[in-house]
Amino acid sequence: MIPARHDLAAHGVESTADAHFVCHRHHHANVDCAQCKIRPLSICGALDDDELSELESLARSAHFAQRQAIFSQDEKVDAVFNVTDGAARLYRLLPDGRRQVVGFAIPGDFLGLALAEKSIYSVDALTPVNACRFNREAFSSFLDARPALLRRLYEMAGHELSLAQEQMVIIGRRTAEERVVCFLIGLRKRWARVNGNSVTVPLPMTRQDIADFLGLTIETVSRAISKLAREKLLVVVPDGVRLLEPARLEAIVDG
Amino acid sequence: MIPARHDLAAHGVESTADAHFVCHRHHHANVDCAQCKIRPLSICGALDDDELSELESLARSAHFAQRQAIFSQDEKVDAVFNVTDGAARLYRLLPDGRRQVVGFAIPGDFLGLALAEKSIYSVDALTPVNACRFNREAFSSFLDARPALLRRLYEMAGHELSLAQEQMVIIGRRTAEERVVCFLIGLRKRWARVNGNSVTVPLPMTRQDIADFLGLTIETVSRAISKLAREKLLVVVPDGVRLLEPARLEAIVDG
DNA sequence: CGTTGGGTTGATCGACCTCAATAAAAGTGG
DNA sequence: CCACTTTTATTGAGGTCGATCAACCCAACG
Numbered sequence A, B: 001m002i003p004a005r006h007d008l009a010a011h012g013v014e015s016t017a018d019a020h021f022v023c024h025r026h027h028h029a030n031v032d033c034a035q036c037k038i039r040p041l042s043i044c045g046a047l048d049d050d051e052l053s054e055l056e057s058l059a060r061s062a063h064f065a066q067r068q069a070i071f072s073q074d075e076k077v078d079a080v081f082n083v084t085d086g087a088a089r090l091y092r093l094l095p096d097g098r099r100q101v102v103g104f105a106i107p108g109d110f111l112g113l114a115l116a117e118k119s120i121y122s123v124d125a126l127t128p129v130n131a132c133r134f135n136r137e138a139f140s141s142f143l144d145a146r147p148a149l150l151r152r153l154y155e156m157a158g159h160e161l162s163l164a165q166e167q168m169v170i171i172g173r174r175t176a177e178e179r180v181v182c183f184l185i186g187l188r189k190r191w192a193r194v195n196g197n198s199v200t201v202p203l204p205m206t207r208q209d210i211a212d213f214l215g216l217t218i219e220t221v222s223r224a225i226s227k228l229a230r231e232k233l234l235v236v237v238p239d240g241v242r243l244l245e246p247a248r249l250e251a252i253v254d255g
Numbered sequence C: 001c002g003t004t005g006g007g008t009t010g011a012t013c014g015a016c017c018t019c020a021a022t023a024a025a026a027g028t029g030g
Numbered sequence D: 001c002c003a004c005t006t007t008t009a010t011t012g013a014g015g016t017c018g019a020t021c022a023a024c025c026c027a028a029c030g
Helices: A017-021 A049-058 A136-144 A147-173 A176-195 A207-214 A218-230 A246-254 B049-058 B136-144 B147-173 B176-195 B207-214 B218-230 B246-254
Strands: A060-064 A069-071 A079-085 A088-093 A099-105 A122-125 A129-135 A200-202 A234-237 A240-243 B060-064 B069-071 B079-085 B088-093 B099-105 B122-125 B129-135 B200-202 B234-237 B240-243
Touching: A049 A136, A049 A147, A079 A136, A088 B147, A099 A147, A099 A207, A099 B147, A129 A136, A136 A147, A136 B147, A147 A176, A147 A207, A147 B088, A147 B099, A147 B136, A147 B147, A147 B207, A176 A200, A176 A207, A176 A218, A176 A240, A176 A246, A207 A218, A207 B147, A218 A234, B049 B136, B049 B147, B079 B136, B099 B147, B099 B207, B129 B136, B136 B147, B147 B176, B176 B200, B176 B207, B176 B218, B176 B240, B176 B246, B207 B218, B218 B234
Parallel strands: none
Antiparallel strands: A060 A129, A069 A122, A079 A129, A088 A099, A088 A122, A200 A240, A234 A240, B060 B129, B069 B122, B079 B129, B088 B099, B088 B122, B200 B240, B234 B240
């Protein structure tokens, strides 16, 4: 049987790829890098003051409502984004509706890293998202004149690649429980750059999103989390989990 | 139960990471880019004549025997390679011996793309391998002075990333038979750049390697190939398969 | 207060894994 | 060149982890 097929409608989003052109309060506003809390986490951290102000002039602030599309699979990409607030999911759909989430974006993450003309996956907002928007071609040209930034992006691409390979190991060779634990530990580590390393891991995505990220079903994810809670390794809190024994969780994964 | 655990010994390689320092006939020989058949496929294709001769002077020809290690997981990387002949497997091991193959390298592929100090995976030769060897730090410096090459590598990294994400979809959301068909079609497409698009797909890797790439067991891979052969979609030939009906195979995958 | 979208839990089923036997290659040494 | 071993691949029988199907809970919300 075919695993994890579900209705395309179930993943429907409220808007199309270029929906970010609709007007919002903040749309087309310039950005203020000086105030930006996530600058050191993002590509902008690689720039000196002059470069930063140049890049700043290319950037426009953008906002996406929850569930709004940021990219759509197989469609043209005309802008790239640096996420400053909120979270998004990146996923690919098979023709019959099976879905694989290939990643989640949180503040500091760059969307459209490959600068490809067409997106090979869809991205939509899990929560309201604020981002810096760059015209793709303008950004690409800027890059050609700024080897330091290009180098930084190259390093980020290498990092993404290693995360993707790690995810292959998780999906290909780990048990359901291990997958869930890897996911929670990995996500906590990523949030740490934004939140400090709190033991509370925000989960802005649904169980279905987690399942589609881990190659599992929603029921299996739910059961795994329940089991971990029963074993007092974590507690489920609104919109997340609190890890009670990070060390024992780590042991499940690399023991 | 834990899937696909096997003895570490079963994957043992005959040599350590820096075994390429042992002498061979061609070791430390200069390379001759003018004679290189795979130049247009590789990073070198991005260079003009001046740049190429500069890069040529950094390159030394290297040879690896079958099963010899090229990189080792968690160990220092002091050189990167451009494969000119042969094939290699890239894989990660879990502490208990479970293995995930994250990719296969064929002529034209670059090993060490991320230029990381430590390798996150192991690489060893499936067949005798010839490659251009570059000192990692020297290559990295060369890169800083050659934005065009950096850009090319950045694009290659983006391509690798999209392959890795595609592989996530395959492992996470496809059935065993689909995985095997995706693998054969995808590999054929990659060989096409080297061999022309022959319907014969060379398989220098073992069934175990394929299984570890697809998140399956060797038995499941074997059964899937047998089934495809029984259905006259392919025939098994020494060291490979011949695809009899590529169109129907494609249909299994994107139907 | 009915509806709707998540989430949890239970019972059953099946795709793939495990275990086992055999076959076919590929080395190896005499 | 041929026994002998070792490695790799195939095939079968049976077991299991996670999928499927289904019921139910709960909070949000118009």
